[in-house]
Amino acid sequence: MYDCIIIGGGPAGLSAAIQLRRRNRSVLVVSNPAAQNPLSKAEKIDNYLGLPGLTGAELLERFQQHAEDAGVEFKTGRVISTMAFDGWMLNVGAEVYQAKALILAAGVTRAAKYPGEQELLGHGVSYCATCDGMLYRKKPVVVVGRSADAPQEANYLAEIGCQVTYVSPQQPKGLNPEIPYVKANRLAVEGEGSVEALTADGAKLPCQGVFILRDSVAPTDLIPGLETEGGYIKVNRHMETSVSGVFAAGDCTGKPLQVSKAVGEGLVAGDSADKFLD
Amino acid sequence: MAVKHFDDVSFKAAAAQGGVMLVDFWADWCGPCRMLAPVIDQLADEYEGKVIVGKVNVDDEPELAAAYGVMSIPNIVILKDGKEADRLIGVQPKGNFTAKLDAVLGK
Structure with missing residues (x-):
């Protein structure tokens, strides 16, 4: 203490x-x-x-x-x-x-929340890979990388068996090359009651979890x-x-x-x- | 009264008894769950005889966690007569739990 x-x-x-x-x-x-x-x-x-x-x-x-x-x-x-x-x-x-x-x-x-983020927080949207990652083993998840350590967190999720896609406005540094990367800026979390997809610059990425990692x-x-x-x-x-x-x-x-x-x-x-x- | 540690069988048996139940879905690798543990202990004491307070380890009971749509932990489900009456997700002040429990108990 x-x-x-x-x-x-x-x-x-x-x-x-x-x-x-x-x-x-x-x-x-x-x-x-x-x-x-x-x-x-x-x-x-x-x-x-x-x-x-x-x-x-x-x-x-x-x-x-x-x-x-x-x-x-x-x-x-x-x-x-x-x-x-x-x-x-x-x-x-x-x-x-x-x-x-x-x-x-x-x-x-500075970051404003994405559409759907607040509504689906705890229902597929998470701010902490090490906290909730284990619940998404063998499931498709998207990591929204808005902090310097986000690639490491994405790598961790892939290691424990999540099917990870990484989304960020810039090419991430240190991301496991086996993790698919999508360059996108305008994002929205989709789903009724639980996460079904992340829309990234209009493209729909189906997933069950969205980890939004900001500074x-x-x-x-x-x-x-x-x-x-x-x-x-x-x-x-x-x-x-x-x-x-x-x-x-x-x-x-x-x-x-x-x-x-x-x-x-x-x-x-x-x-x-x-x-x-x- | 100590917090009960449920497995699939004891959970279903307790739910079948009816009354009000508070179930904390947790895991030992989850920091926020550890943070909430003393609050759950206090609730077990304060609602002794009125509410069955228990925990389900999501690593040991993945089917039970999935059946209750647990996608983020800690995930606290309040059951009345075996049916979900309310739910709180994430670390929260104790007052949020007592308010929901009192509402379900009809105080």
Whole structure:
């Protein structure tokens, strides 16, 4: 059981983590690999006070080193679901972690849901190959690859005996060459009561399961009752969300989507989580 | 009251007895199922004498899981007199389960 789990390893999450460590709290940061962080793709960050001229990747590396030195623990992976129970329980892939408080700092999720996705979630649509894959052995499934690790998850499904087709807008890296790949962008999940097919740019791919693998699960899907405003998580000046014990910081709370703002909010969220833990 | 672990035979026998039953379809490789396990245990205690609370391992009982259309786990089916009355899929707060159970019990 950690004092606090932080979802997201960007500037906001790491700033919150360092602040909590300064208050001697145990902290786990769950995030995608640093290379997938949008900051690491920024050519130059010139408005971060005192450290001009660094690339986004360099800045992120410094933040990470700082957090590591402060005793923050890290876990690479995607949070699939959470549950309030004696604090919070989180699924990272198929593993379970526990914490007394949560900080949401996973940036902005740009992906809108596909037609049919919400209606058939749990009836053939899944966000977690390692969770539900075994139920689809010997059955046709489609993996919708919208994250860097999606090819590995597709390979896993093929290994355990699913008949996998991989669909994504770009040629995937690391996909088992025996898995058929369909290049498509406009998708819809079809079926009455359970999944019957995925329509990919007009072509119908019959299947019983559709695994939709994005970089992150939308925070409103993770935390029941989480209020949003204009597509961003609603917070007050203490970075408290509408759910007790859950704080948010950084891009996920709204514009400007800037490093300085994220770092400042992270500090406030860390402080507020510390007070909550008292 | 402890949670019952059903196989095909004991499940059908329990369903045939009538009354209200809550069945958690799960597997040991499923993280969300492990997360939900303490909630299911609490429900077994709190609804002792009113609801039969049990689990079905989908690896051991694939036909039973298929018969109930289990396509994602945890998958919690509430039965009344042997017929499906309601269902909850995925990890959810305990209140969702108690609300559905109370509704089926006619509270």
